[in-house]
Amino acid sequence: MKYFALDxxxxxxxxxxxxxxxxxxxxxxxxxxxxxxxxxxxxxxFGNPSSVHSFGREARKAVDMARDRTAKALNASGDEIYFTxxxxxxxxxxxxxxxxxxxxxxxxxxxxxxxxxAVLYTCQYLEKMGFEVTYLPVDQYGLVNPDDVKRAITDKxxxxxxxxxxxxxxxxxxxxxxxxxAKEHGVYFHTDAVQAAGxxxxxxxxxxxxxxxxxAHKFYGPKGVGALYIRKGVRVHPLMHGGAQERNxxxxxxxxxxxxxxxxxxxxxxxxxxxxxxxxxxxxxRLISGIMERIDNVRLNGHPTKRLPGNANLSFEYIExxxxxxxxxxxGIAASSGSACTSGSLDPSHVLLAIGLTHEIAxxxxxxxxxxxxxxxxxxxxxxxxxxxVQRLRNMSPLFVQHKGEKYYV
Amino acid sequence: xxxxxxxxHFMNPRNVGEIENPDGVGQVGNAKCGDIMKIYLKIEDNRxxxxxxxxxxxxAAIATSSMATELVKGKTIEEALALTNKAVADALDGLPPVKxxxxxxxxxAIKAAIEDYRSKQLVSSK
Numbered sequence: 001m002k003y004f005a006l007d008x009x010x011x012x013x014x015x016x017x018x019x020x021x022x023x024x025x026x027x028x029x030x031x032x033x034x035x036x037x038x039x040x041x042x043x044x045x046f047g048n049p050s051s052v053h054s055f056g057r058e059a060r061k062a063v064d065m066a067r068d069r070t071a072k073a074l075n076a077s078g079d080e081i082y083f084t085x086x087x088x089x090x091x092x093x094x095x096x097x098x099x100x101x102x103x104x105x106x107x108x109x110x111x112x113x114x115x116x117x118a119v120l121y122t123c124q125y126l127e128k129m130g131f132e133v134t135y136l137p138v139d140q141y142g143l144v145n146p147d148d149v150k151r152a153i154t155d156k157x158x159x160x161x162x163x164x165x166x167x168x169x170x171x172x173x174x175x176x177x178x179x180x181x182a183k184e185h186g187v188y189f190h191t192d193a194v195q196a197a198g199x200x201x202x203x204x205x206x207x208x209x210x211x212x213x214x215x216a217h218k219f220y221g222p223k224g225v226g227a228l229y230i231r232k233g234v235r236v237h238p239l240m241h242g243g244a245q246e247r248n249x250x251x252x253x254x255x256x257x258x259x260x261x262x263x264x265x266x267x268x269x270x271x272x273x274x275x276x277x278x279x280x281x282x283x284x285x286r287l288i289s290g291i292m293e294r295i296d297n298v299r300l301n302g303h304p305t306k307r308l309p310g311n312a313n314l315s316f317e318y319i320e321x322x323x324x325x326x327x328x329x330x331x332g333i334a335a336s337s338g339s340a341c342t343s344g345s346l347d348p349s350h351v352l353l354a355i356g357l358t359h360e361i362a363x364x365x366x367x368x369x370x371x372x373x374x375x376x377x378x379x380x381x382x383x384x385x386x387x388x389x390v391q392r393l394r395n396m397s398p399l400f401v402q403h404k405g406e407k408y409y410v
Numbered sequence: 411x412x413x414x415x416x417x418x419h420f421m422n423p424r425n426v427g428e429i430e431n432p433d434g435v436g437q438v439g440n441a442k443c444g445d446i447m448k449i450y451l452k453i454e455d456n457r458x459x460x461x462x463x464x465x466x467x468x469x470a471a472i473a474t475s476s477m478a479t480e481l482v483k484g485k486t487i488e489e490a491l492a493l494t495n496k497a498v499a500d501a502l503d504g505l506p507p508v509k510x511x512x513x514x515x516x517x518x519a520i521k522a523a524i525e526d527y528r529s530k531q532l533v534s535s536k
Contacts, residue, residue: 320444322468326412326420339444339468348444360441396426396472398448398464399441 019332020378024218024310024371025167025195026336030261031220031372037264038222041257049254050245059256066263070227073266074212075203082228082246083259087194089239090213090228091118093250094190097236098159098211099126102188106156110187112136112144112173113354115163119192120350123161132156141303142171142355150181159188164196164212168338168351168367169302170311172200179208188234194218194226198269199277199308210234214266216258220372221265225258272372280309280370283379287368288312290383295390301352301365310370313338315352315361318400319393324366327389333382338365360399412469413503419473424480427462434530436522439515445471447519449479453527457486463519470509471516477501478516487524493517 021029030038041062047055049063067078074081084090099109111123113135123133134152138144144162153160160182165172175191182189190211193202197212198219204212211234215226230236230249242251269276284307292298297317316324321339328335338349339362347353348362357365368382394400412420429450439445445467452460461483465475478498482490495513499505505513 318466320467320471323420323472326417326469330417330421358441359444363441363444396423396464397466398437398446399466401428401464 017332018381019334020374020381021334022368022370022374022378022382023334023336025170025308025367025369027217027223028220028371029373030222031265031268033268034221034261034264038257038261041260046256049256050243059254062256062260063254066259069263069267070214073197073202073270074229075205076229077232079247080204080229080232082230082250083254083262084226084228084250085255086224086226087116087192087213087215087218088118090215090226091116091192091194092122093228093239094211094213094230094236095119095122095159095161096126097239098188098190098234099129099131100237101235102158103131106154106158107131108134108154108156109159109161110134110136110149110152110157111161112138112163114138114142114166114168114171114351115161116167116192116194119161119163136162138171138354140356141306142166142169142301142351143303143306144173144178146174146177146181149178150185153181153185153187157185157187159190161190161192164191164193164202165200165308166302166351167195168349169313169355170195170307170369171302172196172306172308175209176207182210183208195308198266199273199310201273204229204231211236216262216265219265219269222258222261225255225262227262276372277309280372280374283370283374283376284310284312286376287370287379287382288314290379291386294383294387299361301355301357308369312368312370313365314368315357315365316390317361317364318397319390320363321348321365323393324364324389327393328386331385331389333385336367336369338367339363411506412473413505415477415501415503416470416473416505419476419502420469423463423472423476425462425476425483426464428464429460429462434523434525434527436519436524436526438518438522439467441466444468445512445515447471447475447515449475449519449523451523451527453487456488458482458484458490467512467515468509470505470512473502474498474505474512474516475519478513478520482520487527490520491524493520 047059049060067081070081071078188210192213194215197214210231212229217223240251301313321337338352352362432450433453434451437448448464450462461479463475495517499513
């Protein structure tokens with residue numbers, strides 16, 4: 001799809017490919033203000049925060065400021081924030097760190113069946129090391145039932161790890177209730193808030209969260225940097241051994257520009273939270289209802305209202321997700337799918353199966369995740385091109401014919 | 411990740427559709443795995459005079475179906491049976507390793523359609 005636009009001199013016209021990015025749950029661009037704060041820390045303010053001299057002190061000051069900004073966003077204190085290499089590291093650290101440090105108390109961990117692989121595979125690894133893990137089911141919307149959490153607790157339970165909001169279907173969990181249950185039973189509560197941080201209000205005190213993972217590139221910060229909030233007094237073993245960085249708990253020279261970027265990005269995100277959230281929710285709902293009005297045999301995955309502001313996840317019957325993504329990509333639209341063909345395995349998304357979708361419906365899923373750069377015109381454009389794409393693929397599908405001509409399909 | 415030829419056959423697939431009163435029909439794969447290919451054949455004097463397909467699947471599944479039908483159209487049954495999945499993949503300038511199973515499915519779908527044709531011949535000659 002080509003369109004014409006004024007070039008930056010305002011004179012000529014440029015032929016441009018129209019590109020619409022709707023994969024913000026995968027990653028976001030870095031906002032200009034964030035980039036500007038990071039820049040000096042690549043060049044003139046390059047010091048090692050552990051150094052005694054002025055270069056080091058200047059760097060240390062920047063890390064401390066980022067730590068305070070992160071703490072403020074979560075209603076934590078600065079000395080409860082530990083910078084990491086990203087969301088996966090934070091999840092690994094929280095779970096393995098709690099397991100190792102508390103194995104004298106018990107060997108049981110409770111999590112859900114729809115967690116990110118950074119949590120699920122870490123739990124599976126711990127099972128091989130002798131830990132026992134309960135994977136709680138979810139309902140048709142992807143919600144964990146707090147009563148199930150309560151019932152799963154035994155005298156051996158040391159950790160509950162339930163995500164704040166799901167990366168695929170956007171469902172927001174009853175975090176506060178789960179935190180309350182964990183507190184009442186004296187069990188640590190970790191939440192993977194990689195999709196929630198910067199997008200939903202978070203108060204670790206009010207929600208009784210003991211550990212929380214976040215990642216900068218999901219809220220317009222840089223890739224390769226994240227944080228783990230660890231409530232004061234929580235016993236956690238380190239994942240990285242070495243130098244005395246991060247109060248002896250996470251070795252390795254700090255990713256200085258990354259940390260500065262994370263701090264600025266999370267501050268910006270929470271300054272603009274209400275505006276951004278209202279705008280995204282309105283666009284999301286128009287996108288979802290627009291698709292459902294224009295196309296038959298579509299279902300919305302995830303909860304209709306308890307969902308991330310920018311997340312739309314739909315399944316289109318009779319077609320497969322990867323061919324949908326390729327077709328959208330040809331029109332300049334970037335999206336994602338829970339189809340097996342996009343994951344390199346034979347099974348479709350574990351999240352879509354956990355909410356009760358059949359394999360064939362799960363294969364036909366499409367995730368569109370909106371961000372601050374999206375406009376109403378972007379929504380119009382998707383609504384304009386998607387029906388034809390779906391129809392073209394359905395016309396090619398043997399399942400669609402069987403549906404039209406006979407009583408049921410395979 | 412896909413070659414230009416794969417994208418061409420995905421965006422402009424050849425021989426899509428169905429044949430009324432086909433001489434042979436073959437269906438392989440299943441919706442659970444995310445791939446179903448259905449091939450329709452019209453055969454005259456031991457030669458494939460027309461072939462159509464319908465596919466539920468990823469870009470590679472649609473492109474291999476399209477290419478496989480192109481490769482056997484106009485060929486004798488024996489020539490069509492000699493089609494290998496590698497020949498289909500090569501004709502598309504290769505497939506990513508995780509997508510090679512799609513080419514196998516295409517080969518199997520054509521063989522299944524010919525098998526169906528042959529079993530019908532057997533019944534009608536009895």
